[in-house]
Amino acid sequence: MAALGVPLRTLRALLRELRHAAGRSYRDSPAYRHVVAAFRAHRVTSEKLCRAQQELHFQAATYLCLLRSVREHEALHREYHGRGERSPQEVAGLVGFKLPQQPGGKG
């Protein structure tokens, strides 16, 4: 079985990610309610090595990884790859030039 750590920690992190994803009304979102209900249902079980419990924890950890990675990827994309090309004016400005003004047609 994969090294997953404490279920409660995974749950808290997952709910935090859902809050990032959903915004203000995250507690009413189907995902939030589903995750909380699933964890509650499995808390009842007394077996320590309950297979269903482990499966749920693994699923939660996987979903957490998905949400977190998508958020981080998007942040990196915005920071490094989101700006598009510079305009000709900007490029000229980089080396201290200004584009020539051509009144009417080509010079």
Added chain:
Amino acid sequence: LPRPPPSAGGSGPVVPCGRRAYAPPAERKRFYQNVSISQGEGGFEINLDHRKLKTPQAKLFTVPSEALAIAVATEWDSQKDTIKFYTMHLTTLCNTALDNPTQRNKTQLIRAAVKFLETDTVCYRVEEPPALAELQKNEWDPVVAWAEKRYNVTIGSSTSILGPNIPASTKETFVSHLASYNMWALQGIEFVITQLKSLILSMSLIDRHITVEKAVLLSRLEEEYQIRRWGNVEWAHDYDLCELRARTAAGTLFVHLCSESSTVKHKLLQD
């Protein structure tokens, strides 16, 4: 009824200017307020306001699992001003399962998956630099040993350029194991394999032997080694790392949600 553009893996000739002629925009303005789920005849459906979500080939978007539908709805609901399709991995996987754009049947999917074993990342070893060879041995030997024990097969590893010599019986074992998964789950499994470039790491992940983070780390072992040696470049390394983690996590979750047994669900509902 508006439908989302096809996923980025679509077909179309490449125009010399670098942009594909028939490729849809990667982003689109968010055109809906509310996302909800409903249960239809074929399964669970996604509603964007009052409109039902459709696949790129205009089929009704239905998924067999409620948890999967909820996760897909969450993807749609978490889009802000623009819909970034390239971040919606679960939606893309569902579309692939519903449309089957490569038109492969179960046998072909399984064959494609098992074929990866011949060039499986964890079996393909270097001889130098010695530090990397040692790292590969320490990190990959255990997972190969796990697979051999779990599936009762011989796999081994190789430093030859031809890769490992996988016995036919080993391939047959994996073929019959994969045949026990349904078509949807198989699409997910094949997706994870192409992302991780390893059948063994994928099975290790699907069997919950390792986490997604660990599987991605093992898949990128050489990259990690080079990063440790030469330094990390955030806009390339971390960018790729996050993307690989996201796709692998999506694929894994997809497989598990599509192959959920009814006994697990029953237990969940029992409370």
